[in-house]
Amino acid sequence: MSDKIWLSSPHMGGRELTYIHEAFDANWVAPLGPNVNGFEEDLEKFLNADVQVAALSAGTAALHLALIECEVGYGDEVICQTMTFSASANPIAYQGAIPVFVDSEKDTWNMCPVALKDAIVDRIANGKKPKAIIVVHLYGMPAKMDEILAVAQEFDIPIIEDAAEALGSTYKGKSCGTFGKFGVLSFNGNKIITTSGGGALVCHSKEDKDKAVFLSTQARDDAPHYQHSHIGYNYRMSNICAGVGRGQMEVLASRVEARRAMTNFYVDLFAQHKGVTVFVAPTADFYSNHWLAAITIEPTEAGITREELRLALLEVNIESRPLWKPMHLQPVFEGTPYYGTKVAEELFDKGLCLPSGSNLTDEERERIKVAIQQAFSK
Ligand SMILES: *Cc1c(COP(=O)(O)O)cnc(C)c1O
Numbered sequence: 001m002s003d004k005i006w007l008s009s010p011h012m013g014g015r016e017l018t019y020i021h022e023a024f025d026a027n028w029v030a031p032l033g034p035n036v037n038g039f040e041e042d043l044e045k046f047l048n049a050d051v052q053v054a055a056l057s058a059g060t061a062a063l064h065l066a067l068i069e070c071e072v073g074y075g076d077e078v079i080c081q082t083m084t085f086s087a088s089a090n091p092i093a094y095q096g097a098i099p100v101f102v103d104s105e106k107d108t109w110n111m112c113p114v115a116l117k118d119a120i121v122d123r124i125a126n127g128k129k130p131k132a133i134i135v136v137h138l139y140g141m142p143a144k145m146d147e148i149l150a151v152a153q154e155f156d157i158p159i160i161e162d163a164a165e166a167l168g169s170t171y172k173g174k175s176c177g178t179f180g181k182f183g184v185l186s187f188n189g190n191k192i193i194t195t196s197g198g199g200a201l202v203c204h205s206k207e208d209k210d211k212a213v214f215l216s217t218q219a220r221d222d223a224p225h226y227q228h229s230h231i232g233y234n235y236r237m238s239n240i241c242a243g244v245g246r247g248q249m250e251v252l253a254s255r256v257e258a259r260r261a262m263t264n265f266y267v268d269l270f271a272q273h274k275g276v277t278v279f280v281a282p283t284a285d286f287y288s289n290h291w292l293a294a295i296t297i298e299p300t301e302a303g304i305t306r307e308e309l310r311l312a313l314l315e316v317n318i319e320s321r322p323l324w325k326p327m328h329l330q331p332v333f334e335g336t337p338y339y340g341t342k343v344a345e346e347l348f349d350k351g352l353c354l355p356s357g358s359n360l361t362d363e364e365r366e367r368i369k370v371a372i373q374q375a376f377s378k
Helices: 016-025 034-047 059-069 090-094 113-125 145-155 206-216 239-249 252-270 306-315 343-350 362-377
Strands: 052-056 077-081 098-102 132-136 159-162 182-186 199-203 276-278 293-297 351-354
Touching (some): 016 034, 016 239, 034 052, 052 059, 052 206, 059 132, 059 159, 059 182, 059 199, 077 113, 090 098, 132 145, 145 159, 239 252, 252 276, 252 293, 252 362, 293 306, 306 351, 306 362, 343 351
Parallel strands (some): 077 132, 159 182
Antiparallel strands (some): 182 199
């Protein structure tokens, strides 16, 4: 059997070990140090939007801290895009708050501004104004931020932008992760760049960043002994992981190019197959890093379902995966409010993510091409 072709695997740039050696040489083997500061500066420069970044242990931790800084507490309601990875929604539950799930629209697969407004109006009519809105840039595709920000502003509700999949994506030329009151990045092993595991909170003031760093380092008061006036967390990024991140930042631009080239590869490949739509930007305003390439399959036209294609690829050791199962359909969130017209459900039924790694070789691309052509000719 040929080697497994993964959906998305880590892709080192080459200089990561240099930064790790520096950390070892100076004995900065701790959740602070020059690599943490350097990585934060690299991210601030890359995002190019007068932001302050706090490097953390995970994107999930960044979402949790964003909710805390938005003062989300027990019994509060938080609006969240239903079509996403569970990590977008879980921190709402950590706070004892209630998620209110909102459907996607068809262009970007992200939060539908119309359903968002319906949800807010109805929740207010029910007696509770949502405390925050979590918008996701799915698979790197920017959400319709102008429309979403307009709704958020109308009701004066802060936006938390889950840009975990969208580092390197822009909307109207501005970096994803810099639109909301807070932005969230992830450097998990499968993301466009990795620190082996890690995340970051993007803030717009020094005060917000300082608070994130304070909370992420056990919320220690300014005293010679250990004194605490707040509940703290152990969420800071380690100086070793940040060293990996600094090496990865040197190659981020080329990783974006390579991922975008993978989506173009599928556009060419599926041009000859009826019933398949490759997920691409609706207009030039939306610049996606195309973290994962994705398609939707219309089985009656294509003569194959997404599940049949997935299994055919699996047979030849190629990983593919259905799109994120909407959160309002997840057993763990059963009974939570949902607003929409089942766009996310239809995407889940018909959608498939395909191998998208920036490290795929020409031979691997050829294997993918042959496997897909064979699946369609059956
Ligand atoms: C990966 C991911 C997260 C979580 O990030 P971690 O660093 O794995 O905790 C959150 N939201 C989305 C949409 C993600 O894809």
